[in-house]
Amino acid sequence: MPQTASATLSPDWPCQVKAPGSHDWERTAIRWLRDLLPARYAAYSSFNRHPVLLTRHARIQLQHEIRAVRVALETCRAELPSLGVAESVIENTIRMYAVELDQLARLARGVRLITDALLVNGAPRRR
Numbered sequence: 001m002p003q004t005a006s007a008t009l010s011p012d013w014p015c016q017v018k019a020p021g022s023h024d025w026e027r028t029a030i031r032w033l034r035d036l037l038p039a040r041y042a043a044y045s046s047f048n049r050h051p052v053l054l055t056r057h058a059r060i061q062l063q064h065e066i067r068a069v070r071v072a073l074e075t076c077r078a079e080l081p082s083l084g085v086a087e088s089v090i091e092n093t094i095r096m097y098a099v100e101l102d103q104l105a106r107l108a109r110g111v112r113l114i115t116d117a118l119l120v121n122g123a124p125r126r127r
Helices: 025-036 039-043 045-049 052-081 085-118
Strands: none
Touching: 025 045, 025 052, 025 085, 045 052, 052 085
């Protein structure tokens, strides 16, 4: 049974994306997903015609970003002092990375929800 606009959305559902089943929700989902990718990916029309490809690539992109932030977080205490970075800056950097990890995890949950909604609603193919 397809989701409808009246369905209760998860708190992780991106606020920029209309509810699944509502008019034009796929377009808002595609726009939000494209914003997660580097700008050069907008030139690839396959992502726009096949939203499931876009969700897949956004998921992969976020996985790599999460790994990069984790590595930066795990190594900053060992590497930053030798680069002349002050302890207070290192502490702020650690907090920044922790906030970024939380944000990336939230975005990844949003991508997962959109993927599920696209699959439930028939993953539209645009021409």
